[in-house]
Amino acid sequence: MNTANQARVSDIMICAIARMLQDGETVFHGVSSQMPMVAMMLARHLHAPNLVHLNIPGGVNPSSIKKASYSSAGADLLASAEAYFPLEQVFDLSMRGGLDVAFLGGVQFDARGNVNASVIGDYHKPKVRLPGGAGSAVLIPTAKKAIIWRTKHDRRTFVEKVDFVTTRGNVWRIVTPLCVFAMKDGALMLESIHPTSSLEEVVQNTGFEVKYDDIRFTPMPTARELSVLKQIDPFDYRSSEF
Amino acid sequence: MNRKLMSLQEASALVRDGATVALGGNVLHRAPMAMVRELVRQKKRRLRLVKTAGAHDIDLLCAAGCVQSVDAGFVSYETEFGLAMHYRKAVERGEVQGHEHACYTVICALRAAASGAPFMPVAGLKTGDLIEANDYFQVIANPFGDEPVTVVRAIVPDVAVLHVQECDEDGNAIVAGPKFEDVLMSRAAKKVILTTEKIVPKSKMRMRPDNVDIPHFLVQAVVPVPRGAAPCSCEKSYEADFKMLEQFVKMKTADEIEQYVQAYESKDRSGTRAGGNW
Numbered sequence: 001m002n003t004a005n006q007a008r009v010s011d012i013m014i015c016a017i018a019r020m021l022q023d024g025e026t027v028f029h030g031v032s033s034q035m036p037m038v039a040m041m042l043a044r045h046l047h048a049p050n051l052v053h054l055n056i057p058g059g060v061n062p063s064s065i066k067k068a069s070y071s072s073a074g075a076d077l078l079a080s081a082e083a084y085f086p087l088e089q090v091f092d093l094s095m096r097g098g099l100d101v102a103f104l105g106g107v108q109f110d111a112r113g114n115v116n117a118s119v120i121g122d123y124h125k126p127k128v129r130l131p132g133g134a135g136s137a138v139l140i141p142t143a144k145k146a147i148i149w150r151t152k153h154d155r156r157t158f159v160e161k162v163d164f165v166t167t168r169g170n171v172w173r174i175v176t177p178l179c180v181f182a183m184k185d186g187a188l189m190l191e192s193i194h195p196t197s198s199l200e201e202v203v204q205n206t207g208f209e210v211k212y213d214d215i216r217f218t219p220m221p222t223a224r225e226l227s228v229l230k231q232i233d234p235f236d237y238r239s240s241e242f
Numbered sequence: 243m244n245r246k247l248m249s250l251q252e253a254s255a256l257v258r259d260g261a262t263v264a265l266g267g268n269v270l271h272r273a274p275m276a277m278v279r280e281l282v283r284q285k286k287r288r289l290r291l292v293k294t295a296g297a298h299d300i301d302l303l304c305a306a307g308c309v310q311s312v313d314a315g316f317v318s319y320e321t322e323f324g325l326a327m328h329y330r331k332a333v334e335r336g337e338v339q340g341h342e343h344a345c346y347t348v349i350c351a352l353r354a355a356a357s358g359a360p361f362m363p364v365a366g367l368k369t370g371d372l373i374e375a376n377d378y379f380q381v382i383a384n385p386f387g388d389e390p391v392t393v394v395r396a397i398v399p400d401v402a403v404l405h406v407q408e409c410d411e412d413g414n415a416i417v418a419g420p421k422f423e424d425v426l427m428s429r430a431a432k433k434v435i436l437t438t439e440k441i442v443p444k445s446k447m448r449m450r451p452d453n454v455d456i457p458h459f460l461v462q463a464v465v466p467v468p469r470g471a472a473p474c475s476c477e478k479s480y481e482a483d484f485k486m487l488e489q490f491v492k493m494k495t496a497d498e499i500e501q502y503v504q505a506y507e508s509k510d511r512s513g514t515r516a517g518g519n520w
Contacts, residue, residue, distance in 0.1 A: 030295075030316075030345075031268075031269050031295055031316060031318070031320055032318065032320040032321050034321060056268060056295070056420070056422075057268075057271075057419070057420035057422075058420050058421075059420075069322070070270070070320065070321070070322035070323070070482065070484070071269060071270055071271065071320050071322070071475075071482075072320070073268055073269050073270075073271065073295070073320070074270075074271055074475060075271060075419035075420050075475070075477035078419055078420050079419070079477075086420065086421060086422070087268075087294070087345070087349075087422070087423075088346070088349045088423070088426065091345070091346040091349065091366075094366065095346075095365040095366050096365075118342055118371075118372070119340075123342075123371065123375045124339075124375070125336060126333060126334055126340070127334065128330070128334065129329070129330045129333035129334050129340055131316050131317055131318035131325065131326070132314065132315055132316045132317060132318075132340075132342050132343075133315065133316070133342070133344065133372075134295060134315045134316040134344075134345050135315065135344055135345045135346055136344065137344035137347075137366075137367055137370050137372050138344045138345075138346045138347070138364065138365075138366035138367050139344075139346075139366065141366050141367075141368050141369060142365070142366040164371050164375075165369075165370045165371040166342075166370055166371070166372060167369065167370040167372075168369050168370055169369060240321050240322070241321055
């Protein structure tokens with residue numbers, strides 16, 4: 001496929017994330033979330049025109065994300081939106097079971113789906129104070145599906161045991177620059193390997209035993225997807241974490 | 243006659259050492275930076291900061307040694323400008339207590355305060371180490387059912403410091419664009435300090451009372467400060483000042499921080515010197 005040569009890891013990740021989203025779902029992203037923001041926009045332009053894009057500033061379905069350069073929590077997402085539905089109401093929605101998908105980050109993950117976004121070392125005397133889990137501790141347990149993305153995949157990120165459990169369980173997918181993990185029966189399983197990576201690379205860079213049913217590869221972005229990405233994200237915010 | 247309209251220096255006197263201070267805005271947007279800088283100039287100490295997601299405001303106050311604790315879900319400059327290193331180092335050195343929340347638990351703690359309740363249930367907080375590590379979370383029996391429920395202790399800010407686009411001299415204020423937690427903070431706090439891009443005539447507010455987000459009777463101080471959120475953004479008025487933020491995140495020494503804050507002093511205090519509106 002000629003498009004394959006042009007696709008970068010960020011494009012592969014974005015398209016993989018976009019395809020996880022279904023038409024009509026309510027989907028939330030928070031701060032520092034350019035990648036899910038672009039993926040949500042891509043899904044809305046392709047297979048999920050009725051997806052509901054929710055965010056911190058409260059802009060329901062912003063028509064443009066082109067101004068969200070340094071922040072995914074700015075007023076621009078409200079200025080081009082259909083309605084105002086601010087953060088506290090998004091949380092309430094999730095608490096009562098009405099949020100389909102939440103996008104969240106984290107710094108350490110283990111094979112049982114424990115997420116650490118808080119500290120390295122002791123909580124009260126941390127070796128490293130991380131930014132914090134933002135909404136993770138209430139959204140991961142309550143959203144129907146929690147998708148985590150992380151642009152680092154190494155043995156310090158995917159560890160045998162996290163230093164601190166900011167939250168746990170109900171992680172649906174984890175998307176990395178090398179692969180996609182899925183939670184099955186309480187354990188992370190390798191779902192697919194990006195065509196730009198390999199099983200060996202995933203295993204070498206993962207601090208726990210990589211388990212899988214069979215070897216699958218993440219589909220490459222299509223020409224259509226890449227063309228829409230150029231249109232909705234001309235300044236390449238989707239690569240800002242790389 | 244009008245005792246609410248005052249200078250930045252006068253308003254900062256409402257913030258005592260050791261006060262619990264709720265900061266308006268969210269990450270790099272509409273943070274009350276002019277008042278934050280004044281708190282640094284006035285050498286406030288042992289402040290207990292409250293915000294769902296903070297960035298430059300919390301980082302600067304930590305850099306200047308003003309802070310005892312931070313109750314927040316997230317403290318970082320987002321992707322472009324990186325980590326809040328002064329906050330991070332201050333917590334790692336043990337100078338500042340990092341009280342991590344789940345953003346929503348800050349909202350619930352403020353809702354408790356706003357409604358006069360001692361605590362608030364948080365339906366979604368069911369698992370994880372945050373519950374055990376922090377005494378402001380407790381798991382209690384549900385008096386109406388079987389499943390236990392996690393509650394968060396009320397956070398009653400002594401003062402909420404909020405930056406708005408428009409306010410009249412009595413303190414009726416309109417927040418343009420995202421309101422973030424500002425309106426809730428104005429209800430939860432014992433006192434409210436407003437800094438405002440501009441003072442508008444009372445008659446203008448009377449024409450659209452349904453648009454007023456914060457009514458005057460909740461407000462103790464009104465300070466006109468054009469560009470009072472800079473270098474953070476302020477919807478309808480200005481974008482974030484990337485150059486200043488880039489410079490700041492590289493600063494390490496106390497001297498650099500002091501110079502940074504001093505460089506803003508004249509501008510920060512200009513709104514009440516000009517003499518125009520007040």
